[in-house]
Amino acid sequence: MSLPVEALELEVLRLPVADRERLLDRVIASLDADKARDKAWDALAAKRDSEIERGESTPVSGPEAVARLRAELS
Numbered sequence: 001m002s003l004p005v006e007a008l009e010l011e012v013l014r015l016p017v018a019d020r021e022r023l024l025d026r027v028i029a030s031l032d033a034d035k036a037r038d039k040a041w042d043a044l045a046a047k048r049d050s051e052i053e054r055g056e057s058t059p060v061s062g063p064e065a066v067a068r069l070r071a072e073l074s
Helices: 005-013 016-033 033-054 062-073
Strands: none
Touching: 005 016
């Protein structure tokens, strides 16, 4: 037997903060189940980090990256 979403929401909001945080982490993890995609992104991030550490690439700030993308899309 399952609880209606509204009843479940009320029960969850009564939990202590630490329990709600743990529950939220588990719910989010259950939604993001594409392990192959996650591994590919992790590998790319590690590669880029290595390139920056070796001086082969220059890091770009978040705002600068967004500005560059906007300029390319304009």
